[in-house]
Amino acid sequence: MAFSLFKRWFGSTRRGGDETRLLHRCHGDAALMERLIAAELARRPDTSRAAAARSAMDRWNRDR
Numbered sequence: 001m002a003f004s005l006f007k008r009w010f011g012s013t014r015r016g017g018d019e020t021r022l023l024h025r026c027h028g029d030a031a032l033m034e035r036l037i038a039a040e041l042a043r044r045p046d047t048s049r050a051a052a053a054r055s056a057m058d059r060w061n062r063d064r
Helices: 001-008 016-026 030-043 047-064
Strands: none
Touching: 001 016, 016 047, 030 047
């Protein structure tokens, strides 16, 4: 429990800045973040995970 709270406050050390911002935008819902990144990677499989996270945030902004 304490570790999950620590990860929520400070983020996972494996995530880049783009993923952390996307996770924040998803209100901490890591499953939603993963689905958004997976959707972007399905659209453009040759892109990096960080670029997919940026694209997911861009799409989020356009759709809202």
